[in-house]
Amino acid sequence: MPERIAVFTGGGDAPGLNAVIRAVTRAAILNYGWEVYGIRDGLEGVLLNRADGVVPLDLRAVSEILPRGGTILGTVNKADPRLYTVEEGRAIVTEWAKERLKAWVSAQGLRGVVAIGGDGTMNIGYQLFEAGIPLVGVPKTIDNDLVGTDLTFGFDSAIDVATDALDRLRTTARSHKRVMVLEVMGRNAGWIALHAGVAGGAHVILLPEIPFRLEAVCHALRRRWQRGSQYGLVVVAEGAYPVGGAPIYHEIGGKKRLGGVGEWLAQRIYELCGYEARALVLGHLQRGGSPSAFDRILATQYGVAAVRCVANNTFGVMVGLHGRHIRTVPLADVVGRQKAISPDDPLLDIARDLGIAFGDEEV
Numbered sequence: 001m002p003e004r005i006a007v008f009t010g011g012g013d014a015p016g017l018n019a020v021i022r023a024v025t026r027a028a029i030l031n032y033g034w035e036v037y038g039i040r041d042g043l044e045g046v047l048l049n050r051a052d053g054v055v056p057l058d059l060r061a062v063s064e065i066l067p068r069g070g071t072i073l074g075t076v077n078k079a080d081p082r083l084y085t086v087e088e089g090r091a092i093v094t095e096w097a098k099e100r101l102k103a104w105v106s107a108q109g110l111r112g113v114v115a116i117g118g119d120g121t122m123n124i125g126y127q128l129f130e131a132g133i134p135l136v137g138v139p140k141t142i143d144n145d146l147v148g149t150d151l152t153f154g155f156d157s158a159i160d161v162a163t164d165a166l167d168r169l170r171t172t173a174r175s176h177k178r179v180m181v182l183e184v185m186g187r188n189a190g191w192i193a194l195h196a197g198v199a200g201g202a203h204v205i206l207l208p209e210i211p212f213r214l215e216a217v218c219h220a221l222r223r224r225w226q227r228g229s230q231y232g233l234v235v236v237a238e239g240a241y242p243v244g245g246a247p248i249y250h251e252i253g254g255k256k257r258l259g260g261v262g263e264w265l266a267q268r269i270y271e272l273c274g275y276e277a278r279a280l281v282l283g284h285l286q287r288g289g290s291p292s293a294f295d296r297i298l299a300t301q302y303g304v305a306a307v308r309c310v311a312n313n314t315f316g317v318m319v320g321l322h323g324r325h326i327r328t329v330p331l332a333d334v335v336g337r338q339k340a341i342s343p344d345d346p347l348l349d350i351a352r353d354l355g356i357a358f359g360d361e362e363v
């Protein structure tokens with residue numbers, strides 16, 4: 001009987017999830033002759049005992065999904081109280097759920113489970129590994145805030161979307177002599193804002209890692225007006241906040257989500273600098289659609305590397321990009337940590353040399 005593996009996707013979706021599923025499936029079937037099963041909706045397909053909760057994946061099932069956004073397996077970004085308790089924002093897998101998954105893995109005779117997701121999924125995956133499930137993690141998130149890898153897949157595609165938005169906002173900003181504020185995702189890390197801001201030629205970039213002062217933002221904009229460029233492009237990360245302030249959250253369906261700083265900032269820019277300002281929240285456009293070529297390649301590398309880990313019986317690890325190489329890091333070193341932009345990130349200096357303001361300048 002051929003050996004078997006399972007794969008699932010967890011947390012918010014990101015471009016490239018299907019590319020990983022395809023790579024895992026192809027590498028497992030073509031190189032090892034294994035059978036591959038996809039678990040639907042995170043682990044709920046198995047844990048909630050759904051009739052169609054597990055789908056066999058063969059070469060035909062994954063053909064033509066490489067460029068497709070989203071995930072053919074579905075995903076969940078909330079902790080179902082039947083399966084998880086939440087302690088200090090961290091999902092703790094219940095003993096019942098661990099036992100149920102272990103029983104399923106053993107009944108199916110699975111050689112390994114590939115978990116594709118962000119910090120929440122790696123945290124759950126680590127608990128499952130500790131409970132005895134042979135699991136390998138693959139780092140996904142548009143936010144790029146996972147430690148243990150240079151890059152997560154999904155990030156590059158999100159930057160492309162945000163950069164395109166800036167290109168479009170520039171023409172309308174210039175026509176109306178306005179300040180256009182683009183609020184981008186990223187949670188409490190500013191990777192999308194920094195990279196899209198540089199790629200899109202923003203004049204001000206505001207990051208959670210660098211609390212800003214409104215006077216410095218206004219000073220940077222006024223300088224532009226004085227030089228004869230009477231419009232401004234500001235990129236603000238959803239988690240950015242002023243010195244002495246705090247990130248802005250709103251409630252959706254009883255859940256706290258970051259968002260609203262763009263609108264707040266546009267209003268302050270109008271009041272303090274006197275420039276007409278408009279805000280755009282780019283939102284989930286950054287997560288949807290086809291992955292960039294870079295993300296397709298990265299996702300494919302991760303998928304193949306994860307299958308190699310299963311073949312080598314290397315579990316409790318996450319695959320990650322280190323320079324040009326895919327290496328593994330223990331999940332224990334990944335969970336509970338966040339990769340923020342460090343003050344000595346070279347792109348910060350380069351941006352400053354270009355005259356981009358971060359709102360922390362002396363005025």
Ligand code: F6P
Binds near residue numbers: 118143186258
């Ligand atoms: O982690 C990805 C992400 O898109 C964040 O950038 C954003 O803050 C969050 O998810 C939004 O989550 P949801 O789609 O559940 O509202």
